[in-house]
Amino acid sequence: MDIDEFDRRLTASKVSKPKWFELEGESPCSDAEVSALEERLGVALPGEYKAYLARYGGGYIGHINVFSAHIASDWYLPKCNRLIPAELKFVAVTDDETGGYYGFRVDGETCSEAIFYWHFEDGDAPVREADSFLEFVGARGLP
Numbered sequence: 269m270d271i272d273e274f275d276r277r278l279t280a281s282k283v284s285k286p287k288w289f290e291l292e293g294e295s296p297c298s299d300a301e302v303s304a305l306e307e308r309l310g311v312a313l314p315g316e317y318k319a320y321l322a323r324y325g326g327g328y329i330g331h332i333n334v335f336s337a338h339i340a341s342d343w344y345l346p347k348c349n350r351l352i353p354a355e356l357k358f359v360a361v362t363d364d365e366t367g368g369y370y371g372f373r374v375d376g377e378t379c380s381e382a383i384f385y386w387h388f389e390d391g392d393a394p395v396r397e398a399d400s401f402l403e404f405v406g407a408r409g410l411p
Contacts, residue, residue: 269402271319277406281330285411294325297337305337308346309359311374314381316401317361330409332362351388358386358394361401370397370404 269277282289297305302318326336326343335345349360352369359379360369368387372379373394383404384394398404 269400269406271316271323271402274320274402274406275323277410278329281410285330288330288411289328291328293327293329293334294336294338294341294343296323296325297321301337301339304339305345310377311359312378313359314372314379314401316381317372317379320401320405329405330411332405332409334405335361352386356386356394358384360386370408372401 299322302313302321306313320334321337324334326334326338326341326345333343335348336343338344345359345361348363349371352358352360352371357374358369358371359374360371361383362371363369364385366387367389368385370383370385371394373382373384374380381400382396383398383401385397386392386394398407
């Protein structure tokens with residue numbers, strides 16, 4: 269799914285289930301903010317996630333809350349990843365509010381396109397959840 273297809277689906281979801289979208293998301297992230305985020309993390313983020321940040325920013329979208337590149341945000345991605353062990357090589361982009369995180373596996377300096385789930389109490393390796401970020405947000409966040 270590309271960002272324009274996702275946008276069409278999001279627009280339709282806002283019409284069909286407006287109450288799901290009463291909580292406002294954040295403003296779009298600038299290219300400079302996204303680049304600074306990648307530099308701080310030391311990894312290249314997937315294109316779909318960067319396109320999402322550029323169009324929608326972070327914050328609530330339907331039933332999930334996407335971590336942001338806005339440094340002043342409560343949902344600033346590095347702040348939200350502070351409990352993720354470095355040796356896990358995992359960048360969380362949202363959570364399930366029970367100690368579980370959804371995010372990208374890191375291989376060298378590149379994040380996976382696929383989304384994985386990891387829970388801090390399990391101690392297991394992250395488990396593949398979706399093939400891509402937009403597929404995940406569409407399945408978990410939209411009606």
